[in-house]
Amino acid sequence: MFSRQFDLAVKLGVGALGLVVVVVFCVVYFSVRNSVADVGYRPTQPVPFSHKLHAGELHVSCQYCHAGVEESAHSPIPSSQTCMNCHLLVKNDSPKLAMVRESYDKGTPIEWVRIHKLPDYSHFNHSRHIRAQIDCKSCHGPIEEMGVVSQFSSLSMSWCLDCHRSPDKHIVGARPISGVFTGKLEKVSNLLDSTFLFKPIPAQVDYAGVTDIVVPSFGATESKLPAHKIDGIPHPKYAGYGPENCSTCHY
Amino acid sequence: MMHETLTTQDAAVNTGTVVGIVGEFTDPNALIHAAEAMRDAGFRKWDVHTPYPVHGLDQAMGVKRSILTYISFTGMLGGLSTALGLQWWTGAYDYKLNIGGKEFFNWQFSMPIDFELSILGTAIFTVLGLFALCKLPTWYNRYQEDESFKKATDDTFVITVDCEDDRFSEQGTQEMLRRLGSKNVHTVTN
């Protein structure tokens, strides 16, 4: 009824099919994740604005344009007026800036292409992180080296949690250019001096006092409030650790 | 109907290589006696094909106790440890998440899934173990074109003796089967 060859062919065929399924699964499993699919998203912006020039070479502080980030959930995109603060005088006839001038004159905003997007059901609060003295670079990468900005981090939930669990491994030293200070600035001229870069903040939590608790905080850990180390910057309540409970981000 | 056309095998007996000898039985008692005789005669590579499991044939053939129960038990242990490990590791180790103040892990709430995965592990190992022990699927069979052999799924008990058996001899084995009450004894070739 069935030949020996048929028997062998079916078994090999099923084996090959299984292999294909495994390969397809692996490819899909490892390629649709944000760290592969979203990182490096680099859309063309309507105006060829270069962070490399402005932040990297001209040392314009992040918060000059993204003003109010330290007290707002969102990091604002600067209006054309912010651009024109300088460009009324600098390069005021550059064709690359035509769109900015037109926007400034007419009062219509430029439609920048948004790069960093979170799903609607998760919230990220910039001010909360800035107050925890987390430098922009920790999440956005070396923006001052990017001519055209691309997405640096996956923004996946596991990426958030990685840092909430062990911030020491992920947070880069706070830099003066970002406006996130961990100490007093002595010399403004040394903004880019690498020796001037601030060290990562050591976790301010009192590890001896950390206990796993179940009720009623809905967070993972509880500790005594750390000492107020830096004048002028409100310290995070549980500095060093990000909370891991659902309602931290999903509210 | 093909079932009525079954006759003794005569044509094409001597073409091709000998595979073995086939004999038919219809009486389960005679079958048991024949199987005992074959077993006592020291045959190894022979088999009885029946349309349904016949009581006592295992002992008569001298088939050893099946190891399938141990395979199934392994599957049960695998399922149970998977369930316990998964629930403990995800809930109490990898990501502790406080839900309604319930404990991160304890055996009471893990019971339903422990139970279900034990069952699932047992079932999967049992079926795969059955397939492995019976070498299923094996679609090709050397006796498959033999008309007597085909009756083994209908109403006939069929003894097959493979030519590889040490005690196999075409004449002697045929004679022995006939003496044991087998009908339509013939050599199968292909």
Next chain:
Amino acid sequence: MSVSHLEHNPASALTEPIRDPLVLGNPSMKDVTARIASIVEGKITIKYLLTVTVTGCMALLGIGALLYTILNGIGVWGLNNPVGWGWDITNFVWWIGIGHAGTLISAILYLFRQRWRNAINRSAEAMTLFAVLCALTMVLSHTGRQWLAYWLIPYPNQMYMWVNFRSPLMWDVFAVNTYGAVSLMFWFVGLIPDLATVRNYVRSKVAQKIYGFFSLGWTGSNRHWHHYEIAYMILAGISTPLVLSVHSVVSFDFTVGILPGWHTTIFPPYFVAGAIFSGFAMVMTLLIIAREILDLKQFITIKHLENMNKVIMATGMMVGYAYAMEMFIAWYSGSAWERWIFINRALGDYAWSYWTMVTCNVVAPQVFWSKKLRRSIPLMFVVSILVNIGMWFERFTIIATTLHHDFLPSSWGYYSPTWVEISIFIGTIGIFLTLFLLFAKFVPVIAIAEVKAIMPGAQPSHHHDDHAHTEVAK
């Protein structure tokens, strides 16, 4: 040598002359093979085609409604606050319950050596599979974002999230899927020898190849039967606690919640009894039709149907006991909410549903006290349909009455389904019937090997020095 033994056919020792025979007409084994295997070879009749067309259209209606739901979201259903579970979960529990009879017949009755099960276990198991499929359809469609249903599986993902093993809904995922998988394996393992029988029976080359392929090359070798019987026994053994656990876990979906009317310890046994009750009713409905259409009266005898009616009556009374006990405990508990919810169940907005349930489930099966009525086919057909209806209303009553009036009178409401939910329900019935019809036509509908094994003269007598063989033995 036993002299008395020689006075009659030795094999008749197994036929239990006091009881009714399990196979009528004393057919030969060849007849059994031919009778059952020939169904797959028979011509497809107009009647069959018409029936499949009708059920297929029902299935298509349901699939269309499911697509509509997926495209628009479950807002197209009648669900809203306060009733968040409606026909979706009612149908899910109903279908899962119907599936239970198949496993009960194939596993529990097997372990109890109830040999009358052999004629009906195959179709009952098939029914289980199709019912579980319908149940999965219902429960997946109610998740809202159906394309993310794989999130129910614990797998390492970039969200770092794991499923919540402390939730009974998660237990349900495991229970139902295990149940479906084990039922499929049990059914297929049981089918292998019969597919081989059909392979050797059919004349068409194509059919030989197809049945041959799915029989995996089964030869009936006793060295295989040896393992096979143990495998079958193990599967039966593990299916027995499994079937009892599945509906218990389904009931946990309700009992672990703290709502009055759901939060009761009686639910697991009550649900299991109800599941077997409704499942047997569905098996009965299908078998009465199948034995007429496929002419299987020889194998599915009135004795089989009578036995099933006894089970239906017994489980019906268990369910009735549970209804009474719920009421009693509601009063005895002293909990004002519990009391009120049960008064509301019997006399409130959904009283019509409650009393339909009581009439169909408790009153209707009582006719089976009479042996004459128990053996009346038209009557048992009507009762089986009534039980199916009653059990559907049981689930609906439990879900709707508890949800529609919760703790806050200001948020009380009333739930009615939309055409989408009704279409999906009709669709699951269509899917179920279509699959069952296809099964009945193309798969050996009765476990041929098992029936043969219990026929008179099939097994050797235990006396080895039997007549006729003495000369051979020497």
